Amino acid sequence: MDKGQHILVIRAGALGDTILTFPAIAALVAPGNRVELLGTLPYTELAKTPGLAHDVHSIDRARFRAFFDERAEDTELLAFLEAFDLIVAWARLPLLGVKADRLQLRYVETSPNPPESVHASDHLMASVRALGFRAPVAPPELRFGDPxxxxxxxxxxxxxxxxxxxxxxxxxxxxxxxxxxxxxxxxxxxxxxxxxxxxxxxxxxxxxxxxxxxxxxxxxxxxxxxxxxxxxxxxxxxxxxxxxxxxxxxxxxxxxxxxxxxxxxxxxxxxxxxxxxxxxxxxxxxxxxxxxxxxxx
CATH class of the missing domain: 3.40.50.2000 (Glycogen Phosphorylase B;)
Incomplete structure (x- = not known):
């Protein structure tokens, strides 16, 4: 596994959905990679903590409309995506493959919904393991300051x-x-x-x-x-x-x-x-x- 990759994780969802991605994000970060999370604010802000995302982005911004609408201008989206080495999408984005292929970007797209009797975190982790990353020993714990x-x-x-x-x-x-x-x-x-x-x-x-x-x-x-x-x-x-x-x-x-x-x-x-x-x-x-x-x- 190459080290020092710049990885974009995409997961739009509610608070619980976002938190359940954190173990898999921690696995992506562990080898020394820079990981950024594209999802739903304010939930994604919780990932801006040591061992998780280095930066977060709101999927509601206009430039990301081009993931869903082929008529939308995609210049800004492509400029954003070309900074990454790998895209891990736990979402169904109709035009992700089109945009990634134009930039010759490696990407993996996995449904965020787990199979029956499989935990959502384990389901997401399986997609990360398939890329060669190791799961963390324990889920990351959120700590934000003096109570x-x-x-x-x-x-x-x-x-x-x-x-x-x-x-x-x-x-x-x-x-x-x-x-x-x-x-x-x-x-x-x-x-x-x-x-x-x-x-x-x-x-x-x-x-x-x-x-x-x-x-x-x-x-x-x-x-x-x-x-x-x-x-x-x-x-x-x-x-x-x-x-x-x-x-x-x-x-x-x-x-x-x-x-x-x-x-x-x-x-x-x-x-x-x-x-x-x-x-x-x-x-x-x-x-x-x-x-x-x-x-x-």
Whole structure:
């Protein structure tokens, strides 16, 4: 394998989709290559950390329209692409092959969707192994700075609180709010502080739950700040959502609740993750949390 390659990775998707690419990106970087990620902002910004992408780009920029529309002017796109030695696309771009062939660029195009029962990260890693790269020993862990100011903002101490995100991008994935309320009561009865996590579409459910079981609300934080805060938690619990993937990638002990999606394909990856499927009681899941908190790295 030649070293010092300049590699473009293309993966447009949501927060969880983006985070699940990070182990494969780390494999591409490891031999000393320069890797840039083309995808969806702000999620791709998380990859700008040591051991992952050296730079990131938004696929929504006008010059990348020429990947999809043969009538679009492609001069700027071709000038961008010619800087690379290899393109690894975990996407279906109708005109990628046409543009790469014009520049005589080596490229690999793989569907981002894993086969049945195959985890998405393993599926992407297989495409990287086929190029001769080695998988990292463990998923890369996201670290973005000192959590102190964020903890002070919410009146919390490190490893003293359970972070709860009771929503996701789809109602079909969400466990019922009353279940989260009962889980939160289990946590507070055990002496744990709470931190409710609120995204842009979560105001209603988080407002109701934080009134029912009081605790500070971290509302619509920038992703790097949210990752830093979650890394300081005693544990995180949430549905199959991008925030659950972020918590796991930040190193938080993570309980991921699955309802309508397959955890064999989409479970978060991290140092301490447990998947819980439908039917578990809040009390039982609180017991799982205690085990996760004590698990060694």
């Amino acid at each position: 102190g100011p964020l903890l002070d903002r919410y009146g919390l101490r490190p490893a003293s609180f359970v972070a709860i995100h009771p929503s996701s991008g789809s109602p079909k994935k969400n466990w019922p709010p009353h279940w989260f309320a009962e889980f939160a009561r289990c946590a507070t009865a055990a002496g744990q502080d709470l931190l409710w996590i609120q995204g842009e579409a979560d105001h209603g459910v988080v407002s109701r739950l934080s009134r029912a079981v009081p605790g500070p609300v971290a509302a619509e934080l920038p992703l790097r700040d949210l990752a830093t805060l979650l890394a300081s938690s005693a544990a995180f619990i949430g549905n199959d959502s991008g925030v659950s993937h972020l918590a796991a990638a930040a190193g938080a002990p993570t309980l991921a609740l699955f309802l309508s999606t397959d955890p064999r394909q989409w479970a978060p990856r991290g140092r301490s993750v447990r998947v819980v499927e439908a039917g578990a009681s809040p009390e039982a899941v609180w017991g799982f949390t205690l085990v996760l908190k004590k698990s060694p790295y």
